[in-house]
Amino acid sequence: xxxxxxxxxxxxxxxxxxxxxxxxxxxxxxxxxxxxxxxxxxxxxxxxxxxxxxxxxxxxxxxxxxxxxxxxxxxxxxxxxxxxxxxxxxxxxxxxxxxxxxxxxxxxxxxxxxxxxxxxxxxxxxxxxxxxxxxxxxxxxxxxxxxxxxxxxxxxxxxxxxxxxxxxxxxxxxxxxxxxxxxxxxxxxxxxxxxxxxxxxxxxxxxxxxxxxxxxxxxxxxxxxxxxxxxxxxxxxxxxxxxxxxxxxxxxxxxxxxxxxxxxxxxxxxxxxxxxxxxxxxxxxxxxxxxxxxxxxxxxxxxxxxxxxxxxx
Numbered sequence: 001x002x003x004x005x006x007x008x009x010x011x012x013x014x015x016x017x018x019x020x021x022x023x024x025x026x027x028x029x030x031x032x033x034x035x036x037x038x039x040x041x042x043x044x045x046x047x048x049x050x051x052x053x054x055x056x057x058x059x060x061x062x063x064x065x066x067x068x069x070x071x072x073x074x075x076x077x078x079x080x081x082x083x084x085x086x087x088x089x090x091x092x093x094x095x096x097x098x099x100x101x102x103x104x105x106x107x108x109x110x111x112x113x114x115x116x117x118x119x120x121x122x123x124x125x126x127x128x129x130x131x132x133x134x135x136x137x138x139x140x141x142x143x144x145x146x147x148x149x150x151x152x153x154x155x156x157x158x159x160x161x162x163x164x165x166x167x168x169x170x171x172x173x174x175x176x177x178x179x180x181x182x183x184x185x186x187x188x189x190x191x192x193x194x195x196x197x198x199x200x201x202x203x204x205x206x207x208x209x210x211x212x213x214x215x216x217x218x219x220x221x222x223x224x225x226x227x228x229x230x231x232x233x234x235x236x237x238x239x240x241x242x243x244x245x246x247x248x249x250x251x252x253x254x255x256x257x258x259x260x261x262x263x264x265x266x267x268x269x270x271x272x273x274x275x276x277x278x279x280x281x282x283x284x285x286x287x288x289x290x291x292x293x294x295x296x297x298x299x300x301x302x303x304x305x306x307x308x309x310x311x312x313x
Contacts, residue, residue: 001036001039001040001043003040003043004076005036006036006037006039006040006043007040007069007072007073008026008073009022009026009028009033009036009037009040010036010037010040010048010065010066010069011066011069011070011073012025012026013033013037013049013056014049014056014058014062014066017055017056018055018056019033019034019037019056037049044061044065046059046061047059047061047062048061048062048065048066049062067137070137074139075285077092077093077287078285078287089118089120090118090120090121090288090289090292091120091121091289092120092121092122092287092289093121093122093123093124094121094122094123094124094139094140094289094290094293095124095126095138095139095140096123096124096125096126096138096139096140096141096142097125097126097127097128097131097134097137097138097140097141097142098125098126098127098128098131098141098142098143099127099128099129099130099131099142099143099144099194099230100127100129100231100232100233101231101232101233101252102131102142102143102144102276103125103127103142104233105251105252106142106159106276106301107125107142109304110296110297110300110301110304111123113296113300114293114296114300117296118289118292121289121293123293126138129194129230129231130194130230131143132144132145132279135279135280135281135282136281136282137281138281139280139281139287139290140278140279140280140290140293140294141277141278141279141280142158142276142277142278142279143155143276143277143279144194144274144275144276144277145274145275145277146272146273146274147272147273147274154279154280154282155277155278155279155280156277156278156279156280156294156297156298157275157276157277158275158276158277158278158297158298158301159275159276159301159305160273160274160275160276161249161250161251161273161274161275161276162249162250162270162271162272162273162274163247163248163249163250163270163271163272163273163274164247164248164249164250164253164264164267164270164271165178165184165209165245165246165247165264165265165266165269165271166239166245166246166248166253166256166257166262166263166264166265167187167239167242167244167245167246167262167263167265168239168240168241168242168261168262168263169260169261169262169263170242171188171239171242171243171244171245172263172265174242175187175188177263177265178245178265178266179266180266181207181209181219181221181266181269182219182221184207184221184223184245184266185221185222185223187223187244187245188226188227188243188244188245189207189223189224189225189226189244189245189246190225190226190227190228190235190238190239190243190244190245190246191225191227191228191229191235191246191247192229192230192232192235192246192247192248193228193229193230194230194232206220206221206222206223207220207221207223207247207271208220208221208271209221209266209269209270209271210269210270210271210272211268211269212268212269212270213268219269226243226244227243227244232248232252235248236248236252236253236256239262240256240261240262245265247271249274251305276301278294278297280294
């Protein structure tokens with residue numbers, strides 16, 4: 001048995017969700033894929049996958065083994081890339097995980113430029129609203145963290161911003177314009193349930209606002225949500241349609257504000273300050289392609305933000 005090939009097949013079976021799908025992805029026959037995984041399990045003396053008629057599921061042993069296999073395969077790719085770096089262009093795959101809103105509004109506008117520069121490097125972008133919990137599983141995790149962020153990870157700051165409170169003109173005409181933070185208690189709250197905001201807002205009934213004026217204490221408002229989701233697109237659409245007030249990134253709201261679809265309420269208050277980071281797994285050699293990608297993000301983020309603001313002005 002080729003143990004390295006068996007590891008690759010096992011990883012692909014898990015990623016594709018089945019033997020047949022893995023076989024298609026690897027241009028192999030399903031019986032060969034099934035046999036290789038069975039031989040791997042026999043070699044290890046334990047079952048890695050629970051097979052049912054509907055789906056595959058990792059056993060506890062399989063889950064633990066998968067994490068080690070991914071690390072081993074990653075190190076092999078890194079070693080090959082390092083050995084070939086002096087004789088050919090960057091190539092290989094960079095596995096990225098980020099929240100859907102960051103993938104669409106932050107990462108996507110830069111991808112064409114990246115591909116033009118490095119056409120032999122494939123970006124494998126995975127979406128997870130709670131990407132910050134999966135840093136060790138990917139080459140790069142693009143994540144948002146608040147001011148109190150103090151995780152023991154290697155993270156490069158890319159962008160800083162503020163979260164503000166907005167609502168549609170139609171909603172404000174119907175319900176009135178909040179003049180002070182406590183007025184929000186009388187309004188319908190569209191709540192972002194993603195990790196950074198959830199940590200800031202506690203149980204979900206509280207909003208803590210920070211004044212931009214010196215010497216003014218934070219205020220906490222009881223604001224039960226009428227809608228809750230990790231989908232920023234859903235919440236923004238509901239806000240534009242006049243369903244309620246929503247806390248969102250100033251950058252994400254700029255386009256809607258410029259078109260008059262949303263209004264910035266309580267402009268002397270913010271919900272929080274945040275930073276977008278590119279986080280790296282701990283204890284792993286940084287491949288040349290990943291370093292180049294990080295440098296690319298650092299270079300391109302200010303350019304992309306300036307272009308966005310120019311389009312709105």
